[in-house]
Amino acid sequence: MIFEVAVLFLALLWALSVWFFLNYSKRQRQVMAEQAIGDALRDQRIKDLAKRLDDYQNGTVRMGEAIHDLRVALAPLPDKLQQLEQRDPSSVTFSQAAKLVGMGASVEELTQSCGLTQAEAQLMSKLHRAD
Incomplete structure (x- = not known):
């Protein structure tokens, strides 16, 4: 009888172990x-x-290339500016035309006194007019 109870207990223990193993799996x-x-x-x-x-x-590379292109395009500007500054002082410059517009000169007066074209004088007048 004890042997049968032990076998039954072991069988239950084995079944419980199998069930735990299957759940764990x-x-x-x-x-x-x-x-x-x-x-x-x-x-x-x-x-x-x-x-x-x-x-x-890729965007950074393109931006770098664009900056390089801008540097190449802007490199000659200091020389051009220096050339403009060293022009004949007897000729009237755009800055002088801007001063005249600030003092109220008309488009016709700018074309006559500064030697500007009609379009340049109109542009100067629109840009530098005191509103």
Whole structure:
């Protein structure tokens, strides 16, 4: 009788162990599936961030190229400015025309006294008119 009770107890213990093992295996599969989903989301996020980083790098390179082009375009300007400053002082400059506009000179007066074209005189008048 004791032997039969012991066998029955061992059988119950074995069945309980099998049940715990199966539950543990099931939970482990669920955890692994959740981790796989998390890993896939993480990998997608890394790909998205890598693409954004590439876009920023490409934009920075284009900006650098544009700045270089601007430097090349602006490089001769100091020499041109110096040439303008060293022009014949007897000729009336645009700055003098601006002063005349500030004193109330008309477009016709600018064309006559400064030697500007009609379009230049109109532009000077619009730019420097005291409103």
